[in-house]
Amino acid sequence: MHIEVIPVEGLPLIHQGDDLAEMICRLVAFEDGDILCLASSVYSKAHGHTRLLDEIVPSVDAERIALKTHEDPRFVQAVLDDTTDVILEEPFILSETVTGHVGVRAGLDHSNVEDGMVVRLPPDPMNAAAGLRDALGAVSGKDVRVIITDTCGRSFRRGQAGVAIGWSGMTAIRDFRGDHDLFGHTLEITEEAVVDEVAGFSNFVMGESNNGIPAVVFRNCPQWAGHDDLHFRRDEDIIREALSKN
Template identity: 45%
Template sequence: MHAFAVPDVPEVRAGDDLAGLVAERVDLADGDVVCVASTVVSKAEGRTASLSDFPAGPRARELAARLSELTGEQKDPRFAQAVLEESTEVLMAAPFLLTATRFGHVGVNAGIDRSNTGGADLLLLPEDPGASAERIREGLDADVAVVVTDTSGRPFRHGQRGVALGWAGMPASRDWRGETDRDGHELSVTVESVVDELAAAANLVSGEGDGGTPVVVVREFAFGDHDGSDRLYRDVGTDFVRQALRGWEYAGR
């Protein structure tokens, strides 16, 4: 397979037709995977916001004061309020806000951006990235898959990498369970998060900062003859890291 950036994508504004912007700039082929940064999806969907939209409540003021004390940097309680309103759960309140979004993603500050916002104070994640991916896919003139991507930190490792927030036109994962390895041993737990791997590959091409290349096409990717799964986010009951974080926060760490 190979990946290439869609050239000359303009600054995206609320109401823009992302599928149309892509179709005007690249000839897509059946089987392509179109990876679209959540930044431009959010802009097209009008997910920009002002800090003044989020007057801080008591919990936000408490969180901001605690973070300011721990980091030595003054934290705006209105930003903490925005994070709370975009989250279903605060998993860790210090030394940063680690939260769960309404669609299941766990990330720092509910994924709210303060860079590449198009001039706004804040850029919120799409409300339903899966639905966003499906709308873009429906607007394209080839039988493609679409993955809405973001960058996210990783437990136990430095740095960030691309991850999938939503997808359409393909399963999220390749399920290898029941297949065998080269020694004939049956695989019992291996489920490969393909949409995350494609998002990471796309991020190598699109880059960070001021690159201005938010759409990447992955061509000639083959899913193969495997079972597929659309499960990406762990159930709360089996997410042992989340449970450990709950205990950590409860202990007042």
């Protein structure tokens, strides 16, 4: 199996109202089955999921937490506004968003964006991926799978990695349960988070500073069967349970 990885080069800085599907299709000749990974920040900028710090009034909680994290209280308030559950307040805010995604500062970002602006995660990333997939299909005439990515820290390991926050045209998990290994043993627990693996490699291609590559195409990736139950339920998440006890 020969998988081709194609960085989408030449996209300009994105502004609200830009037609991402049209802009990307001018730069890529898609084929059926391609997977497009798109940075969530780019999607959010095009769809206006941004906030101006000058328009945010911090609450008492935001002021209190900002003293611990040494951050702008207005930014902390933006994080709290997109948070359904604060898991940690310090040394950084670790929180859950309405979509079930758990990440540092609710995924809000103020890098690679104009001064004084904060970029939010898409409020409904699954519908965002589905909508972008439909738009790409309408422009290109091809069946393109879509993953919207973000970067996230990892428990027990240093450094960030790309993860999928929304996807369309595939399942998040490749489920091996019931299959057999090389020795004929039945696999009982093996579930592979394929969307995160693809998102992680796309982030390696995109880079984290000034590469200017917010989209990556993967070609010749096989189809797989599985499910979309990517996030642990609270009663399953042993790390979250341990943090709550402390």
